[in-house]
Amino acid sequence: MGYLGKLRLDGRRAAVTGGAGGIGAACVDALLEAGAHVVVLDHSLAAIEKAKERLLGQDVSFEQLDVTDTVAVKAMAGRLRPIDVLVNNAGIGRQTPGEDISETEWHEVMDVNLNAVFWCSQAFGRGMIERRRGSIVNIGSMSGEIVTRPQKNVHYNASKAAVHHITRSLAAEWAGRGVRVNAVAPGFIETPMNSFALRSDIETTNIWLSNTPMGRVGQTDEIASIVLFLASDAASLMTGSIVLADGGYTVW
Numbered sequence: 001m002g003y004l005g006k007l008r009l010d011g012r013r014a015a016v017t018g019g020a021g022g023i024g025a026a027c028v029d030a031l032l033e034a035g036a037h038v039v040v041l042d043h044s045l046a047a048i049e050k051a052k053e054r055l056l057g058q059d060v061s062f063e064q065l066d067v068t069d070t071v072a073v074k075a076m077a078g079r080l081r082p083i084d085v086l087v088n089n090a091g092i093g094r095q096t097p098g099e100d101i102s103e104t105e106w107h108e109v110m111d112v113n114l115n116a117v118f119w120c121s122q123a124f125g126r127g128m129i130e131r132r133r134g135s136i137v138n139i140g141s142m143s144g145e146i147v148t149r150p151q152k153n154v155h156y157n158a159s160k161a162a163v164h165h166i167t168r169s170l171a172a173e174w175a176g177r178g179v180r181v182n183a184v185a186p187g188f189i190e191t192p193m194n195s196f197a198l199r200s201d202i203e204t205t206n207i208w209l210s211n212t213p214m215g216r217v218g219q220t221d222e223i224a225s226i227v228l229f230l231a232s233d234a235a236s237l238m239t240g241s242i243v244l245a246d247g248g249y250t251v252w
């Protein structure tokens with residue numbers, strides 16, 4: 001197989017959580033282009049309907065799944081078998097100073113960003129271990145490595161740091177069983193999650209840009225191409241890696 005051939009995913013089945021919008025939708029596009037059958041998993045029926053229209057005629061299927069519903073996650077993993085590639089992308093952002101975060105908000109962020117990554121990895125990973133073949137790609141964040149500013153979101157940062165360590169821990173456990181586990185740690189990407197700043201808060205946007213050597217935010221396809229690489233055999237020696245894609249933010 002040639003170098004470019006290793007990026008192909010023909011005959012493989014991939015699932016993307018939060019695949020109807022933002023970075024997840026770009027991941028769906030990349031995996032489809034590489035030849036995989038892709039299952040879009042998302043919790044909003046309206047978003048799924050929109051994604052269906054966008055992806056009309058492609059080798060894709062759609063399932064409604066709230067990743068925080070552990071019973072539904074287990075059932076879905078069973079029903080979709082076999083899955084070769086899992087992209088744990090669903091995530092939420094909240095901006096609240098630490099002294100004001102309520103228990104409800106703390107748990108909401110942890111349930112989606114952290115707990116669901118583990119339970120989805122376990123549910124889909126079991127099938128991969130059985131078949132001794134699989135690649136899990138988690139969407140972490142540069143906020144899992146450093147504290148971004150000026151927004152205040154200790155829960156988000158902590159959840160992403162834990163995603164990075166889940167990635168390393170499961171990578172170590174499953175390396176000998178044919179399953180690779182890696183993560184992409186994006187910097188600021190232009191998606192609905194960041195609309196609180198990019199569309200309305202010029203001051204925050206300017207702080208982000210002036211703290212980024214490249215002087216710009218990223219686009220969703222710039223994360224999806226790394227996800228595709230990690231999902232594919234082109235990354236066959238990589239497991240437990242956290243790949244930063246942040247326009248240089250973390251080097252300053």
Ligand code: NDP
Pocket residue numbers: 017018019020021022023024041042043044047065066067068088089090091092093112139140141142185186187188189190191192193194
């Ligand atoms: P978006 O909000 O644009 O997309 C997230 C998708 O996940 C949406 O379709 C959302 O649905 C869905 N989702 C949310 N909660 C659940 C749930 N409980 N079950 C299933 N699906 C759910 O965010 P991004 O594309 O920006 O973020 C994707 C990932 O990238 C997240 O993990 C995020 O933390 C990470 N990331 C993003 C960065 C950025 O700058 N944008 C930077 C670093 C990391 P709905 O919108 O209907 O709620």
